[in-house]
Amino acid sequence: MANLTLVQAINLALIQEMEKDDRVIILGEDVGKNGGVFRVTEGLWQRFGEKRVVDTPLAESGIIGTSIGLAMAGLRPIPEIQFEGFLGPAYDQLCSHAARMRARTRGAFTVPMVVRVPVGGGIHAPELHSDSPEAVYAHQPGIKVVMPSSPYDAKGLLISAIRDPDPVIFFEPKRIYRAFREEVPEDEYTVPIGKARVAAEGDDLTIVSWGASVIQCMNAIEASGRSIELIDLRTISPLDTETIAASVQKTGRCVVVHEAPKTCGMGSEVAARIMEHCFLHLEAPVQRVTGFDTIMPYYKLELEYLPDAKRIGKAIEEVLAY
Amino acid sequence: MPVKKVFETRIDHISILDEKGKFDEKLGKGLIPDKDAVRLYEHMLTCRHYDEIAFKLQRSGRMGTYPENRGQEATSLGAAYALRKNDWLVPCYRENAGLFWRGLPMEYVLLHWMGDERGNQIARELHMTPLAIPIGTQMLHATGLAWASKYRGEDGIACTFFGDGATSEGDFHEACNFAANLEIPVIFFCQNNGWAISVPARIQCSAPTVAQRGIAYGMETAQIDGNDIFAVVYAVKKAAERARKEKKPTFIEALTYRMGDHTTADDARRYRDEKELEMWKKRDPMVRLRAYLASRNLWSDKKEAAALDRAKEAVSAAVKRAEEIAAPDKADFFNSVYAELDEELIVQRDTMRTSSLGQNEDEVSEPVRSM
Numbered sequence: 001m002a003n004l005t006l007v008q009a010i011n012l013a014l015i016q017e018m019e020k021d022d023r024v025i026i027l028g029e030d031v032g033k034n035g036g037v038f039r040v041t042e043g044l045w046q047r048f049g050e051k052r053v054v055d056t057p058l059a060e061s062g063i064i065g066t067s068i069g070l071a072m073a074g075l076r077p078i079p080e081i082q083f084e085g086f087l088g089p090a091y092d093q094l095c096s097h098a099a100r101m102r103a104r105t106r107g108a109f110t111v112p113m114v115v116r117v118p119v120g121g122g123i124h125a126p127e128l129h130s131d132s133p134e135a136v137y138a139h140q141p142g143i144k145v146v147m148p149s150s151p152y153d154a155k156g157l158l159i160s161a162i163r164d165p166d167p168v169i170f171f172e173p174k175r176i177y178r179a180f181r182e183e184v185p186e187d188e189y190t191v192p193i194g195k196a197r198v199a200a201e202g203d204d205l206t207i208v209s210w211g212a213s214v215i216q217c218m219n220a221i222e223a224s225g226r227s228i229e230l231i232d233l234r235t236i237s238p239l240d241t242e243t244i245a246a247s248v249q250k251t252g253r254c255v256v257v258h259e260a261p262k263t264c265g266m267g268s269e270v271a272a273r274i275m276e277h278c279f280l281h282l283e284a285p286v287q288r289v290t291g292f293d294t295i296m297p298y299y300k301l302e303l304e305y306l307p308d309a310k311r312i313g314k315a316i317e318e319v320l321a322y
Numbered sequence: 323m324p325v326k327k328v329f330e331t332r333i334d335h336i337s338i339l340d341e342k343g344k345f346d347e348k349l350g351k352g353l354i355p356d357k358d359a360v361r362l363y364e365h366m367l368t369c370r371h372y373d374e375i376a377f378k379l380q381r382s383g384r385m386g387t388y389p390e391n392r393g394q395e396a397t398s399l400g401a402a403y404a405l406r407k408n409d410w411l412v413p414c415y416r417e418n419a420g421l422f423w424r425g426l427p428m429e430y431v432l433l434h435w436m437g438d439e440r441g442n443q444i445a446r447e448l449h450m451t452p453l454a455i456p457i458g459t460q461m462l463h464a465t466g467l468a469w470a471s472k473y474r475g476e477d478g479i480a481c482t483f484f485g486d487g488a489t490s491e492g493d494f495h496e497a498c499n500f501a502a503n504l505e506i507p508v509i510f511f512c513q514n515n516g517w518a519i520s521v522p523a524r525i526q527c528s529a530p531t532v533a534q535r536g537i538a539y540g541m542e543t544a545q546i547d548g549n550d551i552f553a554v555v556y557a558v559k560k561a562a563e564r565a566r567k568e569k570k571p572t573f574i575e576a577l578t579y580r581m582g583d584h585t586t587a588d589d590a591r592r593y594r595d596e597k598e599l600e601m602w603k604k605r606d607p608m609v610r611l612r613a614y615l616a617s618r619n620l621w622s623d624k625k626e627a628a629a630l631d632r633a634k635e636a637v638s639a640a641v642k643r644a645e646e647i648a649a650p651d652k653a654d655f656f657n658s659v660y661a662e663l664d665e666e667l668i669v670q671r672d673t674m675r676t677s678s679l680g681q682n683e684d685e686v687s688e689p690v691r692s693m
Contacts, residue, residue: 025473051473054504056500056504057496057499057500057503057504059496059499059500061462061492061493061496062462062493062496062497062499062500064462065459065461065462065463065465065466065493065496065497066462066463066465066466066469066497066500067466068462068463068466069462069463069464069465069466069467069468069469069470070466070467070469070470070473071466072451072463072466072467073466073467073469073470073471074470075470075473077466089492092456092459092493093459093462093493096456096459097456097459097463102658102659102660102661103439103655103658103659104439104442104452105439105442105443105444105452105658106439106440106442106443106654106658107443107658108442108443108444108445108446108452109444109451109452110661141659142659142660144660164661165660165661166660166661194664238664238665238666238667239666241665241666242665
């Protein structure tokens with residue numbers, strides 16, 4: 001069993017699924033000969049050829065629209081959008097078509113496609129390379145949205161996504177692409193979509209988070225010395241209400257952490273569901289530690305924007321003291 | 323040499339059977355056998371009648387907004403006739419004639435406009451996608467479908483239809499670009515009917531032709547008289563051969579005319595000149611095809627009357643099937659969101675008429691699990 005980074009785990013998942021199923025095609029800008037700007041598709045073009053790993057024109061709507069056609073024909077395309085900031089041009093194809101095709105045709109046509117998208121801040125990148133739009137797509141019925149925070153989960157979740165009969169947006173937190181390694185089995189395994197992971201058990205407070213923020217939460221928990229349960233959602237939509245509710249019913253207190261802006265971020269949805277399922281168990285209001293309702297700043301100030309262990313630690317103390 | 327010509331091109335307009343009934347033997351000979359020409363005309367007659375009935379259904383409150391296809395029968399019909407059964411037809415919403423020729427039951431289109439998704443539940447073997455409402459976005463799907471065919475080493479291609487208005491949308495350009503550069507066997511069939519609701523085609527494209535948009539992407543391009551079914555068949559046959567043999571796309575601009583309003587919610591008299599309509603009535607695809615058949619003693623008033631009777635029967639039966647379809651299950655729109663519903667959706671479906679905190683036993687199919 002190897003110790004892999006997030007990039008390597010995703011690369012491994014792609015190789016294994018492409019070998020297993022020749023309906024799987026990868027397409028996107030720079031994914032072929034160049035191996036992807038983050039090298040996530042490194043070696044695939046060489047291994048599987050230009051018919052299965054395709055360098056497309058520079059056109060996000062085109063990439064997603066043709067992928068929809070490929071999927072409608074029964075293939076399993078895995079288009080890449082190079083950065084989450086460039087999902088904009090593809091929004092229409094994703095929400096007007098990919099999300100809708102099954103419902104529109106009452107199942108006659110479906111779109112089993114996985115859209116891979118690097119997401120999130122913290123890498124000193126130019127504008128529109130550091131955003132977190134997961135809530136935008138969670139709000140669209142008909143697509144699924146996942147975001148692993150670890151190499152093990154990334155491989156399993158990506159394989160589940162590729163095999164899922166519906167369109168899945170697979171967000172890859174670029175800040176932790178190479179941040180750490182983890183044991184990732186060579187053997188085939190899946191991580192189910194729609195199931196959160198209890199990353200740490202505790203009794204006094206529940207933190208719900210996803211993506212690169214999970215690492216910040218772990219640091220905050222360690223620094224606090226408190227008994228805190230950490231839930232890594234792994235899937236943004238559909239939300240694993242059951243796991244969240246079971247935890248908050250136990251602890252009575254919750255902090256939600258995400259990079260995305262506060263208003264209408266997924267933290268709002270988590271808080272609403274906690275209200276529905278855990279109201280009588282709550283000892284304190286759910287608090288959110290999030291990006292601000294501002295445009296993501298250029299990288300000089302990005303650390304002022306991104307939730308860090310210090311801000312999370314403060315929220316932990318406030319909620320515990322309520 | 324400081325200034326060197328690096329590119330030059332030319333666009334020809336093709337017309338085989340013109341509005342006066344003149345038929346070019348050189349291009350048109352053998353293109354459509356007599357037997358088929360009769361069937362095609364009869365089909366146009368049925369579609370034209372269908373269109374009239376659909377209009378009446380809307381006006382009488384039995385159907386929602388409907389876009390008349392009137393005047394544009396030759397385009398999609400000629401294409402469907404020229405293509406094979408495993409070639410994808412990717413329409414927008416003025417291609418009834420082609421879709422019905424391919425085998426789409428006529429009630430499906432009615433059901434779509436009656437607000438029933440079952441009108442889009444099209445059998446895969448028909449190789450056609452459902453009517454497309456967002457403008458200019460379906461050509462990318464056609465490109466993907468054709469790409470899949472090429473990927474699998476199959477000989478099926480795709481033919482996608484769109485209007486002059488759609489050529490203003492970004493996705494149109496992206497689809498052309500993908501198809502041309504990645505060598506994907508698609509036929510881009512533009513129905514230039516002169517109008518995008520009330521906006522004339524010159525606002526969508528001020529170049530001398532819309533066809534030259536195809537040349538911009540390096541595609542073989544043709545401009546044809548879209549009301550001449552022979553020209554349509556000629557151009558689509560050529561394009562299909564190129565697609566199958568060379569895996570290259572073709573752009574066809576078919577000049578036609580939207581004889582009706584954009585939809586039943588529109589009134590073209592507000593922005594169109596009556597004289598223009600009168601001019602195009604003379605160019606009606608059915609008028610010239612009827613004249614062609616008559617000139618070869620293949621048609622008569624008696625045949626026309628009999629064909630119209632058959633058309634009325636067929637359309638009437640389709641209307642009946644559409645109107646008598648069982649009402650959809652009230653929770654039907656939940657069931658096709660995903661292949662499998664998650665917990666939250668199941669709860670929403672089971673409590674759809676009640677608040678999430680209370681529950682009216684009469685309104686739910688199954689009690690919700692206690693939280």
